Amino acid sequence: MSPQISTYVMIRLFIFLCCLQGGVLMAQDFSVSGKVTNAENTPLSFVNVLVYEAESETPSKGTTTDEDGSFILKGLKQGSYNFNFSYIGFEDYNKSIELTSNKNFGNVILNESSEMLDETVISAKLPTIKKTGGKLVFNVENTSFSVGSTMDLLKKTPGVVVIGENIQVKFSSPIIYINGKRVYLSSSEVASLLENTDAAYIKSVEVITNPSAKYDAEAGTVLNIITTKAISIGYKGSVDATYEQGVYPKYKFGTSHFYKNDWLNVYTSYTFGKRREYKEDDNYVRFFEQDEVSIKSIWETKFDRTTEYENHNGNLVLDFTLNEKNSLSFTSNISLTPKVNYNNNGKSLIYNPLKQVDSTITTLSSVNYEKDNLAFGLDYSKKLNEKGATFSASANYIFYNNLQSQSVSSDYFLTNNEFSRNNSFYSELKQKSNIFTGQADVSTMLWGGTFETGLKFSNVNTESKQDFFDKENSINIFNNSLSDDFNYKENIFAEYINFEREWEKWRITAGLRGEYTDIEADSRSLGQVNNQDYFDIFPSASFHYTINENNGIGLSYSRSIERPRYQSLNPFKYFITERDIQSGNPSLVPAIEDKITLSIDHKGKLFFELYFENVENSLDALTFQNNNNSSLERVDANLIKSYQYAFDVTYFNSLNSWWWLHFTTSSFYLANEFYALESREEKYTNDTFGQYLFLTNHFTLSKDRSFTADLTGKYISNFVFGNRYFKNQSFVNISFRKDLWNKRASLTLGVDDIFDTLKDMASTSRYYNQDNYFYTNLEYRLFRLGFKYNFGNARLRDNSKQIKTDEGDRLEGK
Numbered sequence: 097m098s099p100q101i102s103t104y105v106m107i108r109l110f111i112f113l114c115c116l117q118g119g120v121l122m123a124q125d126f127s128v129s130g131k132v133t134n135a136e137n138t139p140l141s142f143v144n145v146l147v148y149e150a151e152s153e154t155p156s157k158g159t160t161t162d163e164d165g166s167f168i169l170k171g172l173k174q175g176s177y178n179f180n181f182s183y184i185g186f187e188d189y190n191k192s193i194e195l196t197s198n199k200n201f202g203n204v205i206l207n208e209s210s211e212m213l214d215e216t217v218i219s220a221k222l223p224t225i226k227k228t229g230g231k232l233v234f235n236v237e238n239t240s241f242s243v244g245s246t247m248d249l250l251k252k253t254p255g256v257v258v259i260g261e262n263i264q265v266k267f268s269s270p271i272i273y274i275n276g277k278r279v280y281l282s283s284s285e286v287a288s289l290l291e292n293t294d295a296a297y298i299k300s301v302e303v304i305t306n307p308s309a310k311y312d313a314e315a316g317t318v319l320n321i322i323t324t325k326a327i328s329i330g331y332k333g334s335v336d337a338t339y340e341q342g343v344y345p346k347y348k349f350g351t352s353h354f355y356k357n358d359w360l361n362v363y364t365s366y367t368f369g370k371r372r373e374y375k376e377d378d379n380y381v382r383f384f385e386q387d388e389v390s391i392k393s394i395w396e397t398k399f400d401r402t403t404e405y406e407n408h409n410g411n412l413v414l415d416f417t418l419n420e421k422n423s424l425s426f427t428s429n430i431s432l433t434p435k436v437n438y439n440n441n442g443k444s445l446i447y448n449p450l451k452q453v454d455s456t457i458t459t460l461s462s463v464n465y466e467k468d469n470l471a472f473g474l475d476y477s478k479k480l481n482e483k484g485a486t487f488s489a490s491a492n493y494i495f496y497n498n499l500q501s502q503s504v505s506s507d508y509f510l511t512n513n514e515f516s517r518n519n520s521f522y523s524e525l526k527q528k529s530n531i532f533t534g535q536a537d538v539s540t541m542l543w544g545g546t547f548e549t550g551l552k553f554s555n556v557n558t559e560s561k562q563d564f565f566d567k568e569n570s571i572n573i574f575n576n577s578l579s580d581d582f583n584y585k586e587n588i589f590a591e592y593i594n595f596e597r598e599w600e601k602w603r604i605t606a607g608l609r610g611e612y613t614d615i616e617a618d619s620r621s622l623g624q625v626n627n628q629d630y631f632d633i634f635p636s637a638s639f640h641y642t643i644n645e646n647n648g649i650g651l652s653y654s655r656s657i658e659r660p661r662y663q664s665l666n667p668f669k670y671f672i673t674e675r676d677i678q679s680g681n682p683s684l685v686p687a688i689e690d691k692i693t694l695s696i697d698h699k700g701k702l703f704f705e706l707y708f709e710n711v712e713n714s715l716d717a718l719t720f721q722n723n724n725n726s727s728l729e730r731v732d733a734n735l736i737k738s739y740q741y742a743f744d745v746t747y748f749n750s751l752n753s754w755w756w757l758h759f760t761t762s763s764f765y766l767a768n769e770f771y772a773l774e775s776r777e778e779k780y781t782n783d784t785f786g787q788y789l790f791l792t793n794h795f796t797l798s799k800d801r802s803f804t805a806d807l808t809g810k811y812i813s814n815f816v817f818g819n820r821y822f823k824n825q826s827f828v829n830i831s832f833r834k835d836l837w838n839k840r841a842s843l844t845l846g847v848d849d850i851f852d853t854l855k856d857m858a859s860t861s862r863y864y865n866q867d868n869y870f871y872t873n874l875e876y877r878l879f880r881l882g883f884k885y886n887f888g889n890a891r892l893r894d895n896s897k898q899i900k901t902d903e904g905d906r907l908e909g910k
Contacts (some may be wrong), residue, residue, distance in 0.1 A: 128193075129168040130201030132161050132181060139165030140206060142839070143183040150176035163838075171358075181206060223794065225254065225748050225758065227703055230306025230638055230652045230693060232746075237299040237324055241794070241806065245338075246298055246321065247290040251829065251848075252792055252808055254746065254760055255303045256319065263287075265317040266305060266709070267740060267766060267815065273320040277473075277490070278312060288407050288431065291369065294336060294350060296884070299324045305707075306638055306652040306693060309592040309607025310537070310548055313634040316656040316689045331355045332888035339882070342875035344372035344402075361415035371405045376873040383723045388775070388865040393454065393726060394447040399440065399673070406435040420479070427473040438463035442673045455516070456509040459673040465500035465525075485540035496529040505567075506674040519674060520567035521575070529558040529662065545597025545604075556586040562668040581620040582666050582682070588613050601642040609634045611657070617682055619667055625682040626665065632657065632688070640695075650695040658715055660684035664732035675727040685734055687714045705744040714738040716818040719861060720774040721868055728868065735770040735818070736779060754796040762788040766816050775864035782821060782863075786813040802835040819866075820859040827854050827876065844882040852877045 132143045141163045146155040161167045174196055181189040186206040193199060224235040234253050241252055250256050250263065257264040263286075264270075272279040272286050279286060302320035304311075311318055333353040340346040352365035377399040383392040410430040417423050440461035448454045473492040480487055502523050508516040537550035564578035594607035610633045617626035638652030666680040693707035713734045721728050742764040750756050767783035789811040797803040811826040831846030854876035860869045 125171045125173065126195055126198050127168055127170040128172060128195070128199045128201065129166070130204050132165045132167065132204045132206060134186070134206060134208065140183055141165060143181055143206070145169065146180045147172070148178040148180065150178065223756065227697065227746065230304065232303040233300055234303070235300045236295070245291045246293040246295050247287065249295040249298060249301065250290065252806065253301050253303065254758055254790065257810065257812070263319070265303060265319065266742070268317050270317040270319045271312070271315040273318055275323055276320060289409065294352065297323050306636065306654045306691070308605055309594040309609040309634070309636050310550065313590070313609050313611045313657045314659055316658060316691070329356050329358070330888070332886065334884055334886045336882065336884035338880065341879045342877060343374040346371040359417045361413070363411070363413040365411045367409045369407045373403045373405070373875050375401045378871040380869040381721055381728065382867040383721060383726050384865045391449040392723060394451065395444055395726065396447070397442055397444040397673070399442040402439045404435065404437045406433065408432040423477045425475040429471040431469040433467040436465050440672065454511060456513070457506055459504065459506045461502065461504045461671065461673065463500065463502045465498060468497040470495045480540070483541050487538050489536045490534070492533045494531040498525070498527040500525040502671065504671050504674060522565045522567060522572055524563045525560070525668060527558065527560040529556065531556050543597065544599060545595055548594045550592055552590040554588045556584070558584040558662050560666055560668065577621070578669065579621070580667060582668065583618045584662060584665060585616045586613070603640040604638070606637045607635070617665060619682055622667060622682065628685070646699045648697045652693045654691050656689045658687040658689065660686070660715055660732070664715070677727065678730045681732045684715065684732060685713055687734070688712045701747060701749050703746040708739070708741050710737065710739040712737050714768070716768065718770065718818045719820060719868070721866055722774055723865055733770070735768055738768045740767070741765045756794040758792050760790040764788065768816055768818060770819060772864055775866060780819070780863050782816045782819050784814045784816050784821065786815050788812050805830070805832045820861050822857070822859045825854060825857060841883070841885045844880070846880045847878070848880065849877040
């Protein structure tokens, strides 16, 4: 059955069902039809036709034109309507009518557009950017940018830096939201979710550097990913597959399905991914005697890790339209990782102060773990009046389960390579987290603007247990000193008010959020270690003034909090090698961030930003060398403070009809001030000046716009994290896309890190009695091949959503 016939049959079936509900009502319905062409009278298919009721900003119905350019919309009541016709590469066409009978528009002509649509939006043929004070909106729906995974899309998003699984906005880790709701996933699971989410279902990405009070106080910076919303009735589906090749091959398979009628939207998807990855580390440590001058020994270690990974992601969304004023939504996200295996190999050469080999240590380590993350959400929304007042309420439940085991065996050899001794141990880790959140919000028009207020409650209960065993003659002997039970409970009560208004040349936003936090953390081995009870307020404000037709100026301020990740609070130890250890810190306290930004905009396509950010008790990982026992330990810690100054310039424009360009540069100063715990009891400041450059080019390579290419490059000069200093990093990515079979299918081809420059990631820590160097080589250069096929009514747009919450992304470390 052809797609047109299938769609026709479903529409007829829908009309028949409506007839069963009441012939009188059907008799009062009208239809609107017509045909859409270009100036040369060539029919245009896939044109979006949206219907807006008078004074409404949200479409009530919609469809797309058929192959011959024709369309028909049925089931319209008598009244006033606004019709919008939009198609990539053409100017929008709008028409208002008073509908009293069936209407035929006849021939609707769309004119091609190759210039800027207005002062803030790029040509409709290409991705568009809209930037205001503290917020950038990157619109990618129906563009070639919306191919591949959502993680691929973020790599092309202005202001976002993605290296591996690490997502950064202005050198801080943003809180991830989807459709305005926070994602309760750990950082690694967020990366997995975004890798397995098709970018074709993304409408826009909002990069928010000055979040309003309605966002959680922990949201210092926000990435809000907006998915598309279906308008047309019917069914569509897709299957897609991606193959990647680095050192090892990787692949993923996905399928998604969507159905909509007048009262129900159904979206479901499933993705399976299997990866094998390789990593190399070279590190150099110079250990000192107690005088902090004389060299005790020099260690050079080569380390490699092979990771095997399998993941299943499932998503179900049910949106119910109860009536004109009430709607209900159920969302379920399930992430199952039944297999993650780390195989670690390390070899350390130990030199005496004269650089002569003194001994050798080889370490074999294997880590196996499985993780489950089940999230369920229920949302209710009610329109309170015709002026736009709304009430909404939501409840979310997240269950997180992590099982991990690790086995480490180290062999010691003398100078002549003679075996000396073996040290082996084994550990098991179990962690379960239950998270519940409830929220209620009211929005209404007040004093010529929008007033919002809301309440929120969240409860977190995490239970962790680690059993540690020493191995002697292949027998596991329980080690009580390194074993522990750690339980963490957290309750947060929040309330906020927020007001936004625009008039004449002014736009203002002002808000205030208050949060009361109650924490109880218990460690069996350490005793009751971290009970906290505190209340704090978090104001935010911004204004923008339009100086003239081409220029504007804005100022914004926000205060936010960063709470420790649950895994960071956990005192358990993870051994990379016997003498290279990672551990949490149950004594961590929250960090408080203040940020102020001054911005200037010119013609909506050139922006200047000057900002200052200060974070008291900032949270970071510090790497210390213990000169007494010749070991390295990475520990989560509160710094005294961290701060940065930066001046950013952003420019984007369509240089012509086939070339779209975006460029951003940031000149910055970063500083981290902390106590040198393994040295003197003194403060130390790790700081640097640096430069960030981002350039992306989008090229249309064929007249019918079915063949496109993207070329993206990024450069970051020296920067600092914690007590480590990182050398410059750069990469260039290229990708091509070809639409096939009248856009039923698409083929993508690309290479990340073409010149293999990201492998040269080096960091140092040199001060007082600390002198260590790390060189990391990961599989950043990847060849990627992807294929996607759409079936059903492929012109429908989707309503894919994810559960967003508050504390779930704190399940693991950053």
